[in-house]
Amino acid sequence: MEKPKIFISQPPAAVKKLFCDEALDILQSFALVTRNKKRGCGLLTENELSAAIKDVDGLITGWEGGCVTKNNLTCAKKLRVMGLIGTSVKHIEPEFAIDRGITVLNTAPALSVSVSEYTLAHILSSLHDITRRHLMMTQNRSWNKCREGFSNDLRHKNIGLIGVGLIGSLLIGLLKPFKVKIIAYDPYLPKKRAKELEIEMVSLEKLMATSQIISIHAGLTNETRKLVSREMLNLMHDGTLLVNTARGKIIDQKALFEIAKKKKIKVALDVFEQEPLSLQSKFRKLPNVILTPHSANFNNDTYRWVGLTLAEDLKKFFSGRKPENAVFKERLPLMT
Structure with missing residues (x-):
């Protein structure tokens, strides 16, 4: 059976921080994972992100991953799920995504x-x-x-x-x-x-x-x-x-x-x-x-758990099981 394709929009430094080896191993055990390879802050332009997710089944974004626009989502014809590191969803057009049949996940419990x-x-x-x-x-x-x-x-x-x-x-x-x-x-x-x-x-x-x-x-x-x-x-x-x-x-x-x-x-x-x-x-x-500088969830344990939480949820999604941390449309008006 062909493995699903997942793209990680965070740049290399962020991936190293947010995804421990165990989390990456989980992702790679069931999916073909490609990544943003830009150095530095490494944010992709709208066009670059559209090209990167054109043929993928899953997108990982969130902290340090930049915004996801309606144009991005329209270009991603095969996209079935977006997984966010973090809790804020407004910057990834969640209502538009859900209306297109894309499941949105976040890592709120881990944070x-x-x-x-x-x-x-x-x-x-x-x-x-x-x-x-x-x-x-x-x-x-x-x-x-x-x-x-x-x-x-x-x-x-x-x-x-x-x-x-x-x-x-x-x-x-x-x-x-x-x-x-x-x-x-x-x-x-x-x-x-x-x-x-x-x-x-x-x-x-x-x-x-x-x-x-x-x-x-x-x-x-x-x-x-x-x-x-x-x-x-x-x-x-x-x-x-x-x-x-x-x-x-x-x-x-x-x-x-x-x-x-x-x-x-x-x-x-x-x-x-x-x-x-x-x-x-x-x-x-x-x-x-x-x-304190907006750092309530900035610690080594949190970084470990957000990556593991999202990897496990994506594994459940692609194996046909119910993910733990799906974001529902009716909750969006109450979310940051």
């Missing part, structure tokens, strides 16, 4: 573990003032000065989650040992699922006004853009911790800066409205804000 752990790390580091105290120690500040500040335990806190998808659900599991109370705002979460997770669904206003820790896990859509507005941010009490590992544009960033500057709140941000974050950003100067 969700690291993001949920990273979020918990941000929460604990912020509550216990670890980052600020470390910086003061490295600056040779006095012992007593380094011990100043307002820090708290996580146990028994009121947690508010904005969005309860894969990451939010995993975070709930990580938080349970701390005996916290969890409320959530997610208009698309079924009541049955909320009951299973043992969380209370509330309005966004109530969540912002009553939570001691607020963590954002919604996708970026027209509906969620600046969902956490100035009005919502002003509902937070002194002592509140706001964590965002989702998308920067979900928060009104200008309002957040102004409120974080004047209120006794803590903020931990892994994502920003404009990325990379400008070296002149005023957020860099706020002592009550922890900043």
Whole structure:
């Protein structure tokens, strides 16, 4: 039986990072694999990608793989499946692809573990003032000065989650040992699922006004853009911790800066409205804000798991079995 043809759009350096030897072995065990051979950032032009996928059955793209256009998909007459490294789908015309009968896969479950752990790390580091105290120690500040500040335990806190998808659900599991109370705002979460997770669904206003820790896990859509507005941010009490590992544009960033500057709140941000974050950003100067460079899922374990997850799913697809991580058309409006 003739093997299916799969093209990997990521350049060589990205393939080396995202596909361990085991993942490549899995792909090559059932498919004829060809790759983008451009050096450097290696993004293919629209015409180059169209030529590369003209006769293939499967396309691997996503992180560092560039965009996929309607013209690309129209040229790919034999394309049956697209596999994305990552969770974002808007840049590969997913609705157009699905309407053409192309199955779309992503690697959301492989990424969700690291993001949920990273979020918990941000929460604990912020509550216990670890980052600020470390910086003061490295600056040779006095012992007593380094011990100043307002820090708290996580146990028994009121947690508010904005969005309860894969990451939010995993975070709930990580938080349970701390005996916290969890409320959530997610208009698309079924009541049955909320009951299973043992969380209370509330309005966004109530969540912002009553939570001691607020963590954002919604996708970026027209509906969620600046969902956490100035009005919502002003509902937070002194002592509140706001964590965002989702998308920067979900928060009104200008309002957040102004409120974080004047209120006794803590903020931990892994994502920003404009990325990379400008070296002149005023957020860099706020002592009550922890900043990280959109790196919640950038680690060696994640790189290994995304490649393996996608390779296994493509193997299932081409052997006639149901893949684990198919993206469905009805979910697209909720996805980044």
